[in-house]
Structure formats: C-alpha cells, structure tokens
Amino acid sequence: MDLKNLNENQRKAVQKVDGPLLVLAGAGSGKTKVLTTRIAYLIEEIGISPTSILAITFTNKAAKEMKERVVKMLGKVAYNIQISTFHSFGLNIMKENYDKLDYDKNFTIIDSDDSLTIIKKILKDMNLDIKQYNPRAIRSKISGAKNELLTPSEYEKYAATDFEKIVVKVYEKYNKKLKQNNSLDFDDLLMLPITLFKMYPNILMYYQEKYKYILIDEYQDTNEAQYILSKMISAKYKNICVVGDNDQSIYSFRGSNYQNILNFEKDYDDPEVIMLEENYRSTKTILNAANDVIKNNKQRKDKNLWTENEEGTKIHYHRLSNEKEEALDIVEEIEKLINKGVPKNEIAILYRTNAQSRTLEDAMLKANIPYKVVGSFYFYNRKEIKDLISYLKVIYNPKDDVSLLRIINVPKRGIGLKTIENLTNKAMLEEKSIYEVITSGKEKVFKGIIEKLIQLKETSSLTELVDCILEATGMRLELESENTIESEVRLENLEEFKSITKTFEEKNGIISLEEFLGEISLVSDVEEYKNRTDVVTLMTVHSSKGLEFDYVFLAGMEESIFPHNNSLLDLEELEEERRLCYVAITRTRKDLWITNARKRILFGNDNYNAPSRFIDEINSDLIENTNKVLEDNKNVKIENTIDKNATYNIGDHIVHDTFGSGVVISVEKMILTIAFPHPVGIKKLMKGHKSIRKV
Numbered sequence: 001m002d003l004k005n006l007n008e009n010q011r012k013a014v015q016k017v018d019g020p021l022l023v024l025a026g027a028g029s030g031k032t033k034v035l036t037t038r039i040a041y042l043i044e045e046i047g048i049s050p051t052s053i054l055a056i057t058f059t060n061k062a063a064k065e066m067k068e069r070v071v072k073m074l075g076k077v078a079y080n081i082q083i084s085t086f087h088s089f090g091l092n093i094m095k096e097n098y099d100k101l102d103y104d105k106n107f108t109i110i111d112s113d114d115s116l117t118i119i120k121k122i123l124k125d126m127n128l129d130i131k132q133y134n135p136r137a138i139r140s141k142i143s144g145a146k147n148e149l150l151t152p153s154e155y156e157k158y159a160a161t162d163f164e165k166i167v168v169k170v171y172e173k174y175n176k177k178l179k180q181n182n183s184l185d186f187d188d189l190l191m192l193p194i195t196l197f198k199m200y201p202n203i204l205m206y207y208q209e210k211y212k213y214i215l216i217d218e219y220q221d222t223n224e225a226q227y228i229l230s231k232m233i234s235a236k237y238k239n240i241c242v243v244g245d246n247d248q249s250i251y252s253f254r255g256s257n258y259q260n261i262l263n264f265e266k267d268y269d270d271p272e273v274i275m276l277e278e279n280y281r282s283t284k285t286i287l288n289a290a291n292d293v294i295k296n297n298k299q300r301k302d303k304n305l306w307t308e309n310e311e312g313t314k315i316h317y318h319r320l321s322n323e324k325e326e327a328l329d330i331v332e333e334i335e336k337l338i339n340k341g342v343p344k345n346e347i348a349i350l351y352r353t354n355a356q357s358r359t360l361e362d363a364m365l366k367a368n369i370p371y372k373v374v375g376s377f378y379f380y381n382r383k384e385i386k387d388l389i390s391y392l393k394v395i396y397n398p399k400d401d402v403s404l405l406r407i408i409n410v411p412k413r414g415i416g417l418k419t420i421e422n423l424t425n426k427a428m429l430e431e432k433s434i435y436e437v438i439t440s441g442k443e444k445v446f447k448g449i450i451e452k453l454i455q456l457k458e459t460s461s462l463t464e465l466v467d468c469i470l471e472a473t474g475m476r477l478e479l480e481s482e483n484t485i486e487s488e489v490r491l492e493n494l495e496e497f498k499s500i501t502k503t504f505e506e507k508n509g510i511i512s513l514e515e516f517l518g519e520i521s522l523v524s525d526v527e528e529y530k531n532r533t534d535v536v537t538l539m540t541v542h543s544s545k546g547l548e549f550d551y552v553f554l555a556g557m558e559e560s561i562f563p564h565n566n567s568l569l570d571l572e573e574l575e576e577e578r579r580l581c582y583v584a585i586t587r588t589r590k591d592l593w594i595t596n597a598r599k600r601i602l603f604g605n606d607n608y609n610a611p612s613r614f615i616d617e618i619n620s621d622l623i624e625n626t627n628k629v630l631e632d633n634k635n636v637k638i639e640n641t642i643d644k645n646a647t648y649n650i651g652d653h654i655v656h657d658t659f660g661s662g663v664v665i666s667v668e669k670m671i672l673t674i675a676f677p678h679p680v681g682i683k684k685l686m687k688g689h690k691s692i693r694k695v
Contacts, residue, residue, distance in 0.1 A: 001044050006030075006037065013241075013274045014038045017046055020234075020268035021241040022261070026305045027290070027586035028281030028548070031243050035215055036069040038241065039081065042213055043074060050080035054211035054233070058218045060085060062546075066217075082211070086226050090189035097196055097203060107182045115139055115174075115185050122173045133166055137483045141167045142174060146187035147223045147255045149194060190225035197232050208236040219244035219264070223255040231267065238268055246301055247294050250542060250580045252572075253485055258579075262301065279305045281548055281589055283312025289592070289618045290585040296617055297575045305586075314624040316593045317615065323356075323556075323600045324503070327363035330553050333593060334369060334536060337551055344370065346550040348537040350584050352562040354489055355496035355602065356555060357538055364536065374539035380520065384475070384490045388497055389520065391469045395453050396513050399433035408434075411478040414442045449473060462501035462516055463604055470494060498604025541584045552588040557596045558609035569658070569691060571671050571684035581614045594623075646688035648672055657691040659683060 003011050013023045013034050025031035039055060042048040057063050063084050071078040082089065091109070098107055110118075119135045119142075141164070145155045152172040159165045178185065184192065197204035214234050216222070219242035222230065234240035242264060249258030265271055279287055287305045294300070316333075320326040334347055349360055358379040364371045379385060387410050390403040398404070405424075409415040419441065426437045438447045449472050456468050470476040479491040504516055537549070541562075556562055563577035585592065594615060600607045615623075648654075652664040659676045662683075666673035672687050685692060 001041060003037070003041075006033070007278055009274050009276055009278075010034050010037075013276070014041050016241075016272055016274070017042065018237075018239055020238050020264070020271035022264045022271050022273045023241065023243040023276060024261075024273065024301055024303055025243050025245055025276040026279060026303060027245065027248065027583070028279040029276035029305070030278075030280060031217070031245075031276060032066065032069070034276065035217060035243055036066060036073065038215065039070050039078075039083075040073040043077065043081075048213055050074075050077050051082075052210065052212045053081050053215070054089070054213070055081065055083040055215045056086055056089060056217065056230075057083075058085060058221055060088075062217065063088070086229065087186060087189045090193045090229070093193040093196065093207070094184065094189065097200075100196055100200055100203065101192060102179070103184075104182050107184060109189070110178070110181075110183050110185050112139070112186070114183075118174060118177050119170060122170050122177070126169070126173075128166065131478075131481065133163065133170075134478075134482045136487065137163075137481070138167050138170050140484045142171045143185075143187050144255060145171065146185075146191045147225050149191060149225055149228065187225075190229060194225065194228055194232065204232060205236070207233055212237045212239055214240045216240070216242045217244070220246050220249040220258045220261040221251050221256040222260050223257060227257070227260045240268070247297070247303075247579055247582050248545065250545065250576060250583055252576055258299075262299070275303050277303050277305055279307040279309075279586075282307060282586060283309050283590060285312040285314060285622050286585060286588050286592060289315055289622050290582050292618045292622070293578060293585065293614050294582040297578050299572075299575060313591055315618070315622055316591070317623045317625045318593065318595045319611065319625075319627045320595065320597050321599065323359050323597045323602070324363075326555060326595050326597045327359045330360065330555060330593070330595060331363045331367045331369065333553070335367065338369070342551065344534045344536045347553075348539065348544065348547075348549040348551070348587065349553045349555060350539060350541050350544055350587065351555045352541060352564060352580075353492060353556075354540060355492045356561070358496055358500065360538060360555065364538075370535040371538055372535045374537055374543050379493070379496075382490070382493055384479075384494050385497060387475070388466070388469065388494060389517075391453070391473065392465075392513065392517060394435070394450055395457055395465070395469075396517060398435040398450065398454070401427070401434050404434055407473075408443065408446055411474045413446060413474075415446065419443060457513060462505055462513065463498050465513070466498050466501055466604075492603065495603035499601040502601055502604055541580050544587050545583055548587055548589055550588075550590045551593075552584075552591070553593045553595065554584050555595050556600070557594050557612040557615055558600070558607075559612055560607070560609050561600075561602070562612050562614070569656075569683075569685050569689060571686070574686075578614065581612075646692075648687060648694070653695045655693050655695050656685070661695070 003014060006014065010030060010033070013021065014037050023031065023034060025034070035055065039053060042053060043050055055066060057066060067078065067083045070081065070083065082092070084092075094103070094107070098105055116135055116139055119138055120130060123130055123133055123135060123138075150158075152168055152175065155171060156165075156168045159168050178188070197207075211233055214230070216230055221244070230240065230242075242261065244261045246258050246261050249256065249261070252258070265273065284307055287307055291304055318326075318329055320329055330349060337347060338344060351357060351360070357373060361371070361373070361379050373379075380389075387407055390406045393400050393403040394407065405420065408420065423434050423437060423443065427434045430437055435447065435450070438444055453465070453468060453472060457465055460468060475494065476491065479487040479494070500520065501516065560568070562581065563574055567573035567577045596609075596611055598608065600609065648664050648667050650664055650667060653661065654664060654674060655661055656674070656676070662674040662676040664672055665675050665682075667687070670687050672685050672692070674683050674685060675681075676683060
C-alpha cells in the first residue's frame with residue numbers, strides 16, 4: 001500500500017509489526033492517520049486477520065471516526081475489526097462470559113441516575129440522613145474505588161473517616177443489589193472483565209490468542225482499570241502499540257494517570273519508541289510558544305514540536321483593566337475577524353473555569369454575535385442559576401406560581417408531588433396564588449424561609465441577598481456536602497452569580513431587585529442562537545482537547561485562575577495546569593490572543609491577580625504586548641507569594657496553612673517533598689511559598 005503521504009516517523013510507526021511500540025504523538029502530528037494506516041497495513045500488507053486486531057479509543061465519537069476511516073481504506077472487511085471504547089470492549093467480554101460470574105444472559109447496564117436511586121434506597125434502609133451522607137458523593141467514591149479495582153473489603157483498608165466507613169457499607173450493599181437485579185453499572189464494564197480473567201486464566205488466554213495485535217489511542221488518559229486490562233490482554237504476544245502524548249494528560253480528576261505512558265518502557269521489554277514531532281496544524285510561532293511553556297515541566301518525555309508551516313503572526317497579549325473590558329476587547333477583535341470574512345466557526349474563546357463564560361456571553365449577546373457554549377449550558381440556562389433566579393423572582397413576587405413550583409422542593413425538603421398537587425388545586429378553588437394558600441406542613445417551613453428573605457431584601461444589597469438565599473435555603477450546603485466535581489462546578493456558578501449582582505450595583509449605585517430581574521431577563525434570552533451552526537465557540541480548555549480553530553482567544557490568563565488557585569501549592573497539580581495551557585495554545589492554527597485583567601470580579605469578590613506565570617514562560621520575541629492599563633504589567637512575577645531566599649534541609653519540621661505539620665524528606669532546586677500525617681500523605685510543594693513555615 002502507498003505510504004508516500006506519511007513522513008518518515010509516521011511510516012516507521014505504521015511498519016513496525018511485532019513487539020511493543022510507544023508512539024509519542026505531539027499535538028497536530030497526525031496520530032489518527034498513523035493508527036488507521038497501521039491497521040490497514042497490518043491487514044493488507046502483513047496478512048493479519050481483521051478479527052485479530054483490537055483498537056481502543058476513549059469516546060464513542062472517536063471510535064466511530066476511526067472505524068469510518070478504516071472502512072474507507074479497506075472496505076467492508078473493516079467491519080470485522082474490534083474498534084471501540086474500553087467500555088464497549090468490556091461489555092463484549094461480559095456478553096460472552098456472563099455465566100462465569102453468575103449473571104444471566106439478559107443482564108442490563110444501569111445509568112448514573114439508576115445508580116443514584118439504588119444508593120438513596122440503601123441509605124434510607126440504613127436510616128442514614130442523605131444530608132449528612134450525600135448520595136452523589138457516595139456514588140463518586142464507589143466509582144473511584146471500582147476504577148482503582150478495589151472491592152468493598154479492599155476499599156475498607158483505606159477508609160479513614162466515618163464517611164468513608166459508611167461508603168464501605170453502602171458499596172457492599174450496592175454490589176449485592178446490582179447482582180440481585182442482574183445488573184452492571186458502567187464501572188463494572190472495566191472491573192468485571194479483569195475479575196473474570198483473574199478467576200479464569202483460560203478465558204484470558206482465549207482473548208490473548210484472539211487479539212494478537214492491540215492498538216490503544218490516548219494512552220495517557222488511561223486509569224488503573226484500563227491500564228491493567230491492556231496489560232492482561234497483551235501479556236502473551238506483547239504486540240501492543242500505544243499512542244499518546246504525556247504533555248496532553250489533563251484528566252487526573254477523572255482518575256487518569258499520565259504515569260502509565262511514562263512507564264511503558266518499564267512495563268514492556270525493549271519497546272520501540274517513535275516520536276511524532278512534526279505538527280501539521282499550527283504556525284511556527286504557536287508551536288514555539290507551546291514548547292516554551294511545556295519544557296518547564298519536569299515529569300515528561302522530552303520532545304519538541306516543529307513544523308514546516310509559515311512563521312505566522314506574533315501572539316497578541318492584551319492586559320485590560322477588568323473582566324468586562326477584557327470581554328469587550330475580545331468581542332472587538334472577533335468583530336474585526338468577522339468583518340474580514342472569517343467564518344465564525346473558525347473562532348473559539350477558551351477559559352479555565354465555567355464561571356468565566358458569563359461575562360463573555362454577556363458581551364457576545366450585546367454585540368449580537370451568535371455563539372455556542374460547548375460542554376456546558378449557557379450560564380443563565382444552567383439549572384442552579386435558574387433555581388437561584390426563581391428564588392429572586394419569588395422574593396420579588398410571591399404570587400409567581402411558576403417560579404415557586406420550580407423551587408418549592410429545591411433543595412429537597414420533603415415536599416412531594418401529592419402535596420404540590422393539593423396546593424395547586426386549593427389555589428385554583430380559592431382563586432389565590434399557591435404561596436397564599438400555604439398554611440401547614442413542610443411547605444410552611446419553605447414559606448417561612450421566603451418570608452425571612454423578603455424582609456432581608458429591604459435591608460440588604462443584591463449581592464448580600466444572593467448570599468442569604470444560598471445560605472438560608474440550603475443550596476450552598478447541599479452542593480458542599482455532595483463534594484463531587486459536578487457539584488463544585490455548580491457551586492462555582494452560584495458564587496459567580498454574585499459577580500453579576502456586584503457589577504450591577506457598581507454600575508447603577510442603587511438596590512433594585514425589580515431592575516435587576518428586568519436586566520438579566522433580557523440578557524439571558526439566548527434562544528435565537530441555539531440552533532445556529534455558523535457561531536463562535538465558547539468552551540473550557542478541558543472541553544477543547546482534540547479540536548482546532550484558526551483563531552483562538554485564551555481568556556483570564558492570571559495567577560489563581562490559570563493556573564488555578566487549587567494547584568499553586570502542589571507540583572503535580574501545577575504541572576497538569578501547564579499541560580492544560582499547552583493543550584490550549586496548540587488548539588490554534590493561525591492566530592492566538594492571550595488576555596487577562598488587572599482587576600476581576602469573580603465569585604462576587606474583587607481579585608487583583610498577577611499575570612499567569614505561563615505568559616512569562618513564553619519567549620517575549622513571540623509576543624506582541626498591548627497593555628491597556630496604566631501600569632506596565634507584562635513582566636509582573638509572583639514574588640508576593642514566593643520567598644526565593646528560603647532555605648530548607650531534610651528533616652526540617654514545618655507547618656503548612658492547609659495541610660498542617662509535616663517533615664521535609666527531600667529538597668530540590670525549587671521543590672520540597674514533605675511528609676504529612678494521614679490522610680494528606682506525601683506532597684511536593686514550591687520551596688519558599690508563604691504558606692510554609694519552619695517550626
């Protein structure tokens with residue numbers, strides 16, 4: 001077959017047939033082309049049976065695209081190749097061996113909502129309060145345990161808190177319930193095949209013989225279960241080709257472990273390692289900037305992206321006075337692009353956290369530029385925001401039945417559908433609002449909360465009123481106790497709503513709930529844009545992985561935002577933030593704008609953040625700096641948080657503001673390794689950070 005359209009290293013990766021192969025594929029280096037061409041080469045040139053090939057990727061979309069490409073190259077024979085996600089592969093194994101683990105043939109897969117329902121029922125049977133033992137948090141813990149291949153008894157060994165000990169009991173009952181129902185959850189599709197292989201080595205041997213050639217995409221994103229499953233299947237023939245980029249590992253919060261790709265050479269004897277470093281996507285300027293940033297990470301395979309593409313324009317760096325001016329500046333630049341004839345779908349605005357989208361959405365709406373938000377709802381259409389606005393509407397107008405019915409049981413306070421039906425009927429008979437006919441029961445407690453908030457409205461600012469709502473209704477407490485990634489995002493969105501009220505107050509200088517509700521009802525009307533395809537894309541950097549655009553705006557590049565505040569004290573988390581920045585930069589084909597603000601209202605608070613350290617890591621020759629605030633902030637560092645003269649020795653006792661007392665066990669140039677008592681454990685922290693004190 002013709003391989004002339006491949007570069008030298010791509011051809012090597014395609015033609016390496018037997019033995020372990022690690023392909024380190026940089027952003028935009030054609031890794032999908034290599035994977036699909038390799039599959040076709042094995043079948044057409046080497047004569048490998050299509051049924052002997054197993055190709056795994058991470059999303060159904062990616063698997064579908066890979067299948068389509070291979071079909072285009074090989075024709076119908078490609079339908080005999082197992083190209084799927086890890087979970088689909090696990091499901092196939094379970095379908096073929098259900099009886100070995102005592103399941104019936106007609107087993108079902110339950111979704112996350114069903115899983116939550118079972119956990120709630122278990123908690124109820126155990127007489128446990130779901131406010132204290134949040135079902136979502138428990139579901140998250142059980143899912144994490146399964147992906148780490150921990151059974152309830154194994155998880156029990158690590159259960160240190162009362163909450164975790166309850167999780168152990170729920171986990172055990174949950175598994176029994178699934179078995180009784182002849183059901184599997186999503187995580188079982190990875191865990192149970194591994195259990196099967198350990199119990200029945202002959203079955204493992206069957207799959208090792210069946211799939212003699214294995215290809216795994218995005219290997220840096222594998223979790224423990226996926227990693228073990230890959231090793232088990234490939235253990236006999238070791239014809240395993242993994243493709244990935246440790247510099248694009250950004251999903252540790254989902255359980256992925258980038259060390260899996262770094263350890264590949266230890267896991268397999270004498271593997272061939274091929275670097276795909278030629279980028280076909282971006283300009284030289286963009287790639288040089290990405291390389292400048294990522295080379296500061298210590299835990300990585302050393303590679304350097306290059307391209308034969310044009311030099312390209314310099315990166316545009318705009319520092320603005322505040323987040324509203326930042327959003328307006330971005331919109332002005334987008335309008336210039338649109339006026340030049342640039343398609344809107346070639347323009348993207350990226351940001352670190354969902355909460356940042358709100359100001360950008362407002363500016364886009366006011367400029368009448370159609371847009372879509374990827375990976376999340378429009379800010380004002382998110383459930384938690386609509387709930388909060390409904391509370392404000394009921395406080396302003398208790399007769400608003402629509403808003404009242406939305407929130408009467410949010411968060412859950414035991415007001416069921418029957419009670420709501422009775423109240424609705426009573427209101428109709430008496431020709432009154434639902435609020436007026438509430439006289440008893442749990443609904444009267446709800447009415448009491450509203451009455452208290454109505455009184456507070458008279459003496460509180462809008463921002464203070466929002467805070468009171470979050471506190472008095474239990475909305476904040478519910479999300480805090482849930483303690484999941486999803487609840488954290490929702491809580492961030494609610495806190496960010498205070499930025500809207502604060503900005504409104506600063507602009508108007510008055511306290512007017514009526515005017516405020518009128519203003520946001522106009523801004524939040526985004527229906528006309530929902531079904532448009534030629535639109536500007538707004539998304540978090542996490543959501544942008546795998547995508548590319550001609551023109552990219554990277555907003556909010558400030559310390560504590562990007563890198564995120566939660567990462568500043570932990571080396572591994574900071575390195576993940578840097579990988580995230582690398583992903584953001586390499587989404588760009590032609591032009592990149594980096595923006596930040598001297599002052600930013602985020603979560604209702606005024607923040608004065610230094611520019612992101614990642615900007616300073618880019619060679620200044622690659623940046624065109626447009627400073628739109630009075631002082632020169634281009635080279636602002638983070639000296640206010642780091643004492644460069646601090647000295648430490650192994651054995652020093654320290655106190656950390658968050659982690660408590662610890663002992664220094666290793667000292668590197670800029671990094672301390674400190675041992676803290678359980679459950680904190682070993683942490684790598686920035687030497688000289690103001691949060692660390694010697695004792």
